[in-house]
Amino acid sequence: MSRQDQTPVGVLFTNLGSPDDTSTPAVRRYLREFLSDSRVIDLNRAVWLPLLYGVILTFRPRKSAEAYRTVWMDEGSPLIIYARRQVAGIQAKLDAQLETPVVVALGMRYGNPSIEAGLEELHAAGCKKVLVFPAYPQYSATTVATTFDKVSEVLEDWPEPPRLRQINRYRQDSGYIGALANSVREHWEAHGRADKLVMSFHGIPKRYVKQGDPYPRDCGETARLLAAELGLGRNDYKVCFQSRFGREPWLQPYLDETMKAWGKSDDIHTVDVMCPGFSSDCLETLEEIKEENREYFEDNGGEALRYIPALNDRDDHIEMFTRLIREELAGWV
Template identity: 80%
Template structure:
């Protein structure tokens, strides 16, 4: 009689952007230094950019950013990390229930902690020789997805035996993702009623990156069109905007802040804003949308800007990630 050995576990590295370890100025400075020194994020000449970064930006910006983080910090920590941990915890339970072969899911952040290296070490310690990389960015951009893959390659470069890798580049048009977004909007409308406009706000990138080949705005446009169709919205009932621009060069437009100011001034009274490019609520949604842009709109004359939360650990969001993992692990299981 022969016996079969237990199947080797498969790893999933679930990644997101990252966050400071706490709201202190030194912690925020460390995080911003790592983030803004990434060539994928800011691709300016290093001889020009690094003196500006370390001589000006990191001397001034961390204090204001730390105050912003304090305004959204949760009892359990940074919102982005809190929601990502909840997502991974729920995903692990779902995958354990639906996949017979062991699958180990590790959380990692591109910047800050838990680091990419720590996540890969966790999977290696669990015996995972096959690893699926799942960046929690619906739309592809070199500034998010590609830099995650860069870091993974950098970490594994010195490993004697790196794991076999698969990677997910995007899920911007996944039907289950679009359905989850639509469900979140419908639930908001059932509770609060419909505003005059629905804004789909995506994180911006410099226009120059798009001219260099970054497909990000195309992915955002596809998501917006599919979501509008799912909700039955006409073209004049929603608008795509871009937020979070940094520096003086042109970024993707229309800019959210300018749009909110113009609409408030023009007499619009209510607007709903959602962020389909953010898998978890974070500083850019909770502070920039729910507070800063609400202020712009209402100070200009609008009555109410209502923020529709990110999908976070919603059941339908976890369902979507589970389906994605099961499909991408085909052939390994």
């Protein structure tokens, strides 16, 4: 049977998403969808929704739109651009490595291209079997679980949904750890090694962890393996958490408070910061780390904070994605 005569297998490659543009209305649409998700904000709807629609969506979109403008690329949102490049790279490698045709489609949990659009693309290509791959190395209900929720929601009205498989984390995959280590070594070769390496992960409320979310354990496992790969001692690096929202306690130590304190330290002059939980650069890495936290550190007396880019469309990153997909498609291809 020729490749053209075979039924293709689908891969839905997903990430968080981004506004369509940097206008205030576009950012408001995005935040409305994002912050309405009960996996992200699990407060009582009778309390949360009036606050969301009455205060947050009135004032926050304008400020967020200004932040997005500082990181927007000529082609659009960094996250969307890198995700599209990742999909293209994965597709090219799968085409070269497999006899069975595999179609890779992109779907964002919030915004466009949507998960629904990605599934429709795979359906139009004739895919009866679909692997759902959220590009989050560490599992959290706020990212991975809500992606699977959305896939189920879209498919519940389909007359004949496809057979599904899913990847829910790759926190300790050797290819992932190796690609992270390569990116750090390349940074050190180009810029020298800083006094400290910070591994900054997106935070979640501590309450979610008490309810059973394994996210901080996953982050700790990644950090431990990466430190071992780089030959770092415990005093050579620090794990922090960023991007907290609201007043309740989130995972600690907080990155912003750490950078302010380290800036005043007599022992720490330079800091390298990487974000191992982000498969693509986005607002939380390019604006929050490269700009905001750099200012916290340097304005408080630190000499330099250097940001190590996310893995984005590096070839070792694309190769890792491709291998994970091939392993998960065993028996289907």
